[in-house]
Amino acid sequence: MVTTPLLPSDYLDLISPLRAGADLRGRIEAVHPETGDAATVVIRPGRGWRGHRAGQYVRVGVDVDGVRLWRAYSLTSPADRRDGRVTITVKAIPDGKVSNHLVRRVKPGTMIRLDQATGDFVLPPVKPAKVLYLTAGSGITPVMGMLRDTGFDDAVMVHCAPRPHDVIFRRELHRLVADGKLRLTEVHTATDGVLDVARLGDLVPDWAERETWACGPTGLLDAAEEHWSRHGVAERLHTERFRPGVVVAGTGGEVTFSATGRTVCADGATPLLDVGEEAGVLMPSGCRMGICFGCVTPLKAGAVRDLRTGEITEAEPGVLIQTCVSAAAGPCDIER
Amino acid sequence: MTAIDPTAHLTAEQIEELGRELDAIRDEVIAGRGEKDAAYIRKVISAQRKLELVSRGVLLFSLFPPAWVIGTAGLSVAKIMDNMEIGHNILHGQWDWMRDPKIHSTTWEWDHVSPAAQWKHSHNELHHTYTNVLGKDNDLGYGIMRVDEDQRWHPVHLGQPLWNFVNACFFEYGIAAYDLELGKNLSKQRRKDPEFRARARAVGRKIRKQVLKDYVVHPLLSGPSFLPTLAATFTANVVRNIWSHSVIMCGHFPEGVQVFERRSIEGETRGQWYLRQMMGSANISGSRAMHFMTGNLSHQIEHHLFPDLPSNRYAEVAVRVRALFEKYELEYVSGPLPKQVFSAWRKVFRLSLPNRRTGAAGTPDREPERELVAA
Numbered sequence: 062m063v064t065t066p067l068l069p070s071d072y073l074d075l076i077s078p079l080r081a082g083a084d085l086r087g088r089i090e091a092v093h094p095e096t097g098d099a100a101t102v103v104i105r106p107g108r109g110w111r112g113h114r115a116g117q118y119v120r121v122g123v124d125v126d127g128v129r130l131w132r133a134y135s136l137t138s139p140a141d142r143r144d145g146r147v148t149i150t151v152k153a154i155p156d157g158k159v160s161n162h163l164v165r166r167v168k169p170g171t172m173i174r175l176d177q178a179t180g181d182f183v184l185p186p187v188k189p190a191k192v193l194y195l196t197a198g199s200g201i202t203p204v205m206g207m208l209r210d211t212g213f214d215d216a217v218m219v220h221c222a223p224r225p226h227d228v229i230f231r232r233e234l235h236r237l238v239a240d241g242k243l244r245l246t247e248v249h250t251a252t253d254g255v256l257d258v259a260r261l262g263d264l265v266p267d268w269a270e271r272e273t274w275a276c277g278p279t280g281l282l283d284a285a286e287e288h289w290s291r292h293g294v295a296e297r298l299h300t301e302r303f304r305p306g307v308v309v310a311g312t313g314g315e316v317t318f319s320a321t322g323r324t325v326c327a328d329g330a331t332p333l334l335d336v337g338e339e340a341g342v343l344m345p346s347g348c349r350m351g352i353c354f355g356c357v358t359p360l361k362a363g364a365v366r367d368l369r370t371g372e373i374t375e376a377e378p379g380v381l382i383q384t385c386v387s388a389a390a391g392p393c394d395i396e397r
Numbered sequence: 398m399t400a401i402d403p404t405a406h407l408t409a410e411q412i413e414e415l416g417r418e419l420d421a422i423r424d425e426v427i428a429g430r431g432e433k434d435a436a437y438i439r440k441v442i443s444a445q446r447k448l449e450l451v452s453r454g455v456l457l458f459s460l461f462p463p464a465w466v467i468g469t470a471g472l473s474v475a476k477i478m479d480n481m482e483i484g485h486n487i488l489h490g491q492w493d494w495m496r497d498p499k500i501h502s503t504t505w506e507w508d509h510v511s512p513a514a515q516w517k518h519s520h521n522e523l524h525h526t527y528t529n530v531l532g533k534d535n536d537l538g539y540g541i542m543r544v545d546e547d548q549r550w551h552p553v554h555l556g557q558p559l560w561n562f563v564n565a566c567f568f569e570y571g572i573a574a575y576d577l578e579l580g581k582n583l584s585k586q587r588r589k590d591p592e593f594r595a596r597a598r599a600v601g602r603k604i605r606k607q608v609l610k611d612y613v614v615h616p617l618l619s620g621p622s623f624l625p626t627l628a629a630t631f632t633a634n635v636v637r638n639i640w641s642h643s644v645i646m647c648g649h650f651p652e653g654v655q656v657f658e659r660r661s662i663e664g665e666t667r668g669q670w671y672l673r674q675m676m677g678s679a680n681i682s683g684s685r686a687m688h689f690m691t692g693n694l695s696h697q698i699e700h701h702l703f704p705d706l707p708s709n710r711y712a713e714v715a716v717r718v719r720a721l722f723e724k725y726e727l728e729y730v731s732g733p734l735p736k737q738v739f740s741a742w743r744k745v746f747r748l749s750l751p752n753r754r755t756g757a758a759g760t761p762d763r764e765p766e767r768e769l770v771a772a
């Protein structure tokens with residue numbers, strides 16, 4: 062009643078954005094380069110942060126050029142860091158808006174949005190006697206969280222990266238090796254070629270007895286799953302898959318109206334509002350020319366093209382589109 | 398009446414070319430939207446909230462007259478900022494591209510008795526689509542006034558200067574009633590319509606909350622300053638109402654602004670739509686502070702051409718739009734606030750009387766109101 066139509070929190074956020082009870086945010090306190098295209102971002106999470114387990118990931122909402130974009134990154138800090146900070150380690154991917162921003166441009170002091178940590182790529186409560194980590198590229202990040210969190214008596218890692226200087230956390234890994242805490246095989250794919258999982262036994266003879274955590278590109282994980290199940294030890298393998306590939310925008314495509322459960326074909330020129338109405342879906346609308354914002358609807362999957370500017374919008378959580386001026390750019394899912 | 402079409406010299410091709418040029422301006426601004434713009438709206442929102450907090454804080458001591466004056470002035474400005482530069486523009490979707498659910502047309506609620514959702518329908522959808530079309534755009538006179546010579550005069554119009562003044566003082570309630578289409582919905586049958594009743598209940602809830610906050614909770618918090626605080630909030634609301642009413646009247650009422658017949662928009666092309674927005678709106682000239690306090694509705698012409706472009710960009714867009722007005726030899730109606738307000742009020746008074754005859758020599762004793770006839 063005191064602050065209607067706003068909430069008291071809208072005012073408190075001005076003073077203390079990280080307080081308990083606020084929407085979960087984090088302040089970036091430092092960015093440390095790891096390799097030419099990867100960096101570790103140190104984040105002080107707000108009071109509402111419930112902590113994480115090694116191997117889990119967190120979704121972060123970062124404003125890039127004024128637009129809030131959400132991405133998931135593995136946490137690389139141990140679960141109980143004394144200073145309460147957490148780290149994510151980000152590899153800049155070509156044309157990756159968020160990853161390039163975090164690796165190359167973001168300034169300490171920037172506020173970002175956070176979700177609670179999640180994911181079941183974690184260590185079991187009782188630590189296994191023998192462990193194998195099979196990783197490639199930035200697939201090492203969740204595993205680094207585990208290595209920093211728990212010491213194992215017998216841990217082996219097979220890690221793939223194009224060249225030695227592309228190996229994220231290389232110095233730290235080699236320190237672990239020197240201290241006798243890890244046995245490491247680096248596969249440098251630029252010179253050695255890609256790892257043939259079927260021949261993993263050459264590198265790690267007792268691989269089948271080990272509790273294995275694997276993280277990396279789809280090809281590697283598919284091969285690993287096949288290999289483990291062929292040898293009847295599928296239950297020993299834990300995998301973490303990265304976000305499925307980038308949407309390729311085309312013209313037109315199959316449009317699913319998921320709330321109504323209807324799917325129709327649409328060309329690349331017909332507004333989705335018309336497509337929906339034609340299919341008998343109840344679509345909110347107003348001006349039908351892009352000015353009233355009476356037709357905004359969540360885009361759950363796929364991509365759409367703005368018929369006025371040609372701009373492509375890809376589905377992401379929380380993305381709303383104006384159906385009267387958007388057409389299908391490939392298959393998409395509209396929540397109506 | 399004599400219909401002089403101020404766009405008669407344009408060919409159909411020219412009108413479409415004009416539309417393409419305006420589209421190009423729009424595309425450029427959209428492509429250039431970014432961090433600076435986002436920082437701008439965040440800064441304005443945070444400044445507004447701080448100003449409101451401080452002003453309400455000062456009003457706790459409003460028993461002391463200087464505190465009353467400062468608090469009331471601060472609160473008035475805060476309320477104007479909330480409604481104009483922030484609320485109006487966010488509800489237009491101008492900041493939706495930021496994908497910040499807190500600064501979004503679908504979630505924003507403003508310090509106003511009309512619920513955002515209802516206002517968006519009557520304003521964004523009806524007014525902005527049917528700008529200045531008689532019988533379709535009820536913003537023309539809010540259904541309570543005669544605003545064009547073409548509308549038939551009735552003795553009841555004699556009172557319209559008074560209605561207009563009362564409406565200005567309690568403008569937010571006027572808007573709420575208007576968004577509800579109260580006039581036409583009060584008939585016995587319509588009153589029972591469940592949809593109308595739901596909307597009326599929503600307005601009731603919003604009014605209750607607003608009144609409770611401004612006239613009960615805050616005065617009570619002020620303890621001994623109960624009455625001065627109550628008077629201060631009332632004053633701030635009236636100041637905000639008169640201010641926004643004045644600014645809004647300047648948008649489509651001043652002399653030189655065209656109104657259109659219903660049939661003139663049938664089959665309207667993109668270019669013709671743009672042209673109607675250009676001829677149906679008027680600007681307020683002035684300082685940056687003036688533009689800010691009007692929520693950049695001083696750039697009404699640009700706002701009507703591009704209602705969803707971020708408000709902080711209208712000033713730069715205006716330069717280019719004005720050049721197009723010159724290129725196509727069209728009249729860009731603009732003037733300082735006092736002049737435009739005066740012009741709008743003069744029209745309210747003039748049209749409260751029946752149309753005057755033109756002089757014997759055939760010269761009208763005033764600028765003739767023009768009408769755009771569909772090509």
Ligand code: FES
Binds near residue numbers: 346351353355357
């Ligand atoms: S219906 Fe008005 S913006 Fe889509």
